[in-house]
Structures are given as C-alpha cells and as structure tokens.
Amino acid sequence: MTVRRTLLSSVAALGLLLGATAAAAQQSSAGGSVQVIGTDARSSLSAGYDDAGLAAVGLSLVSHTPHAPGFGTRETMFSPPRNAEEGAAMRAAREGNPSFSVLGTANSDLAMSNGRLFVGNFNGFNAYDVTGDTPRLVMSVVCPGGQGDVSVHGDLLFMSVEENRGRLDCGTGGNEGEVSAERFRGVRIFDISDLNNPRQIAAVQTCRGSHTHTLVPDPSDRNVLYIYGQGTSDVRETGELDICTDGEPDENPETALFSIDVIKVPLDHPEAAALVNRPRIFADAATGRVAGLWRGGRAGIATQDTAQTNQCHDITVYPEIGLAGGACSGNGILLDITDPVNPRRTSDIFDPDMAYWHSATFNNAGDKVVFTDEWGGGIGARCRAEDPATWGANMIATIADRTLTGRSFHKLPTAQGATENCVAHNGNIIPVPGRDLMVQSWYQGGVSIMDFTDPAHAVEIAYFDRGPISAERLYVGGSWSAYWFNGRIYSSEIARGLDVLKLLPSDQLSAAEIAAAEAIMAEEINPQTQTKIEWADSPDVAESYVDQLARSAVITDDVEARARTLIEGWRSGTADKAMAGRLAGELATAPDGATDATRARMGSLSALLGRLAA
Secondary structure, eight states: OOOOSSOBOHHHHHHHHTTOHHHHHHHHOOOOOOOOOBOOGGGGOOOOSSSOOEEEESEEEEEEEEOOTTSOOGGGOOOOOOSHHHHHHHHHHHTTOTTOOTTTTOEEEEEEETTEEEEEETTEEEEEEOSSSSOEEEEEEEOOOSEEEEEEETTEEEEEEOSTTOBTTOOSSOOOSSOOTTBOOEEEEEEOSSTTSOEEEEEEEOTTOOSEEEEEEOSSOTTEEEEEEEOOSOOOOTTTSTTOOOSOTTTOTTOSSSOOEEEEEETTSGGGOEEEEOOOTTSOTTTOOSSOSOOOBOSSTTSOOBOOSSSOSEEEEEGGGTEEEEEEBTEEEEEEOSSTTSOEEEEEEBOTTOSOEEEEEEOTTSSEEEEEEOTTTTSSBOOSTTSOTTSSSEEEEEEETTEEEEEEEEOOSBOOOTTSOBOOOBEEEEOOTTOOEEEEEBBBTOEEEEEOSSTTSOEEEEEEEEOOSOSSSOOOOSEEEEEEETTEEEEEETTTEEEEEEEOOBTTBOHHHHHHHHTOOOSEEOTTBOOOOOOOOOHHHHHHHHHHHHHTTOSOHHHHHHHHHHHHHHHTTOOOHHHHHHHHHHHSSOOTTOOHHHHHHHHHHHHHHHHHHO
C-alpha cells in the first residue's frame, strides 16, 4: 500500500464519481513511504474483562477506576451479531422496548474544568475529582439518550443526545412511537454550580439530534457562546419538530440534511439558548448547489465504500487562528469561523481510502490537521494483519493559505486480533515544545502517541494496551477518547471504566520534554475547542530543544555540551548570560539542508537563549 503525498479535491472526487476510474489511480496514488503493520507485545495479549494482559512502552498506568454504579457492567457490554439468527434476536429485543440501546451504558467523550474530569456516557455523565492520584467520583447524572459527549464552560455542562430514547425529563423509560412530545434529541445544558444538585436548564431540539458538539466562543462578546451541533442520525418527523423535513436537496431545498446546527447561548441567561442557524457548509461555491461535496460510494475498483457528505461527525475549532477542521463523513473540510454564526468553507479534500472522516485535530501552529477515519463505525476489528494500512487510519494534512493538502497516512503499527474492535478514534495534542505529538484512542487497539512533526513520516513513540475483552467473540470496548489534560492522559474505557496514564522518559521522549509538557496547565479543557499553547522560558523548554536537536544529530557535540552546561547552571540559579548570548548567535542560522523542524527548533532555542542573555 502506498502512502499518498497529495489527496483529491472534491472537484476531482466528483470526476471519479462520474466514471474517471483511471484518473483515480493517477491522481491519488502518488509515491511515498509505505507503513508496515507488524506485530509486537500488543498482538498477543491475554484476554479478560478485568484481568486482561497489559503492554506499554513510554507510558505507565497510574490508576484504573471502574464504571460508576449504573454506568456499565460486564453484563451490559455489546457484542455485534455474528449471524442472521443473532441479528434477529437483537431486533426482537429492540421491538417493543422504547429504551433499547446497544451501547446503553458505554463511556464516551471527556472534558475537564477546575480539577474535575467529566466523563460522558450513553446513560448520562459522571464527574471525578482528579486533583489527587486517583480519580474520586463526585457526581453522577442518569440521563439516557446517547451519545453523551460532554463539554464544559464555567458552571455549565453541555451534553449531546441523539438516540430516539432520549427524553426531555432525562427519564429512563424511552419514548413510544415515531412521534412523541416527550422525546429529546439535541443538546442539553446543565447548571453544575452545585455538584450535589446538577440541574438541566435548557434542552435545544435539533432535527438529527447531536452526535457530537463543539463550543465556539464569540470573538467580540464574552457573554455569548455558540455551539456547533453535529447530528448524524435520521431526520425527525415534522410532526415532532416542525422545522424538520427529510430528502435530497434537489427535491426538497429545506431538507435538514447537508447542514450543521448553530446554537447561541447567552451566558447570563443560558436557559434562553436557541438554534440560530443551519448553515449549508457543503454547498458548491460556484453554483450554490447544497449537495456540493462527495456523493458517497466507491471511487475505484479497489477503494473503500465511502460515506456521502451530508453531515459532519466532528468539528474542532481553533478560535485563535479563526479556523475549524470538519471531519464530515465523505470529506475533510476547513472552515473560516471568524463569524461563528455563519461558518464558511475555505477548503475540502477527499481520498478514496477514507471510509468515514470522523474527527480533526490541529497542531499548535495551526498549519497541520490530523483527520481520523472511523472505518467500520468503531464496532469492527479493523487493525488485523490483513487490513490495509491506509484504511481506518489517521490522515495528516497541511494547511497553507487556508487550503488543505493531504500528506500521509498513519495507522496503529501493530496487528490486533479479530475480537478487538479497533480503528482510529479521538485524541488531542501533547504540549511538547518543538514537536507535534498527538495521543489518541484506538478502541481495543489501546492508546497510542504519534509524532507527526514531519507530516509525511508520522511515527508512533509510545503506547498502552490491554488484551481483548474476550478471545472467543468481539465485545465493543477499549479506549473511546484518550486526551492529555494537565500532565496526565485520561482514557474513557467504553466497557471497563476510566484509565489515567503518565508519560515515561525514553529514547523517543526525554524527561525535559515531559516536564515542559506537564508545566502547561489550564482550568478548562474541551478537546474540540483548541487553544494556543505558549511555553514560558525555562530550563526544561531549553533542554527540550537541545534534546531534539541532539536526537536528530544536527548540532555538534561541542554546542550540545556547552548548551547542557548552561542549562544545568540555569537550573541551579547561576545561568551564564555571556555563554547564553554566544550560543544564541551560533544557533541563529540553521545549516544548509536543514528540515523545517530543525530550523524551527534552532530558531526557538536561539531566541530563548537571547532572552536569557538580555
């Protein structure tokens, strides 16, 4: 399999749909490095629910916390039907049970605020105090409806609800019939100022519910917060919500498909939150045609069956650069969000190896974005030795002039078993200066850390994994989300609970790099709302750059030795300013042929030492 250097624009994609199969091979199969999926300690771990085998490199398990009471047990796990008989049994269980959900108590997404970790669940959400070594449960809210993704802002918690069983009153009895006045699908808003008495204060109904959502601050009014809601389910009946109609836009211009939801939240009166726009972000810029991007299907004989772009699964915003990355089923897109009520698409890409564009994560500089492909929907074994390395992987794109260009694919580099659901899933960046590192979940493929500093040659530098839940059949489990929050990695384990991991020094990541990352703290973290990271001048930051330059063998032994002596003195309170000045001058010019990463690291270290010398 070939790692692509460039991916297709939507214009080229539409050409393929019309039959340009030969062009597909020419335009999308450019040369590049080939990722080899091999085997390692993760490939043969023993199975078990609470006693599975463990493997880790560069990471250590700090603690494991089982599900909160009422939020998942061994008995509530979901196993996809393996044959027609099991499929019929599942359909029979669903019929006549308005509260049925296959993932009814699975853990989902995470957010953090003021030392509390909020864990979404298809059955509600939980909050943990994580100021100590072990998470301590401080709040549980039963409120079924899936998917349960959460985010926080001050004393407000937002929760995504998409399943038909969701009720306005958070009841557990579900809803009867295709139309119900009690049904809720959209974004719930809770007041969590009193953890002993959380209150739902608003429930904004949407046509396709909310599979995920994203908080977007108003750039000119601190009293206003917007929510981008991404619904991926069927359109509701007009009799249930009168703004909703279904169908293709050529036949029904008012269809609820082919749009996202924009909800306005006045923070002084959050109970007045309301839907204010459903922008057509997929429209053709030239013709205005609503269905302007990929139409779904196969782009060639040997390609994936790809999704139609009539929805976004996930949108990650980066307000400080005015952009958002949209993982929108059949395309990856870039949005201008300087006017958050009216996001505007500036770029889109397509690739026949991406079955379902699932999530997006920017690097800190905002010139790269990682898109994930949730091939198989997260309930299939997609990391087996026979599975293509470019299917169900990360796709790394660069951004220039607000335009996306695909550079490479990166997949979990070790084969997983047939009873382990595994595919690329949620993650965020680890704030190591001078590097682009991303921690992410791979369901039962575990937690992996990818270095994508070189967008054409991403590599794994650390991992943590458990064996399968069962060696006999596939149960849906593993890490749903793995995020770096204030010095630790928190992983919501779908079937087993909550893991806390820490980084360990290795030949791929130094103690100074870890310390520099651990020094970055934030009171509030919502992974889909990225914020710019700024590192204060410190010995750890300086040593991080030295470690990186030495690891790449681009500085002489003499320069390295003098830099380390200077940093050692700085740590002890006796920094040699004269030496700092001389080194700043020597590092100001990168050698001929230096990579972009080397130039950036040398420039950052030179500038830091120059400030130290002043």
